[in-house]
Amino acid sequence: MATGGLAGRAAEAVVERAPSYDKRWSDHAPVTVCYDF
Numbered sequence: 001m002a003t004g005g006l007a008g009r010a011a012e013a014v015v016e017r018a019p020s021y022d023k024r025w026s027d028h029a030p031v032t033v034c035y036d037f
Contacts, residue, residue, distance in 0.1 A: 002033075009035045 002010070010033050017029035 006035065009037060011036045 012034040014032050015029050018024045
């Protein structure tokens, strides 16, 4: 979730989760976003 201005500056986004279902410890996964300022 971001404002329009901040979303427009997003350069890259990654959902960081384990590569396979059996390796995941949760159904949640962190999201990392890099912004150009």
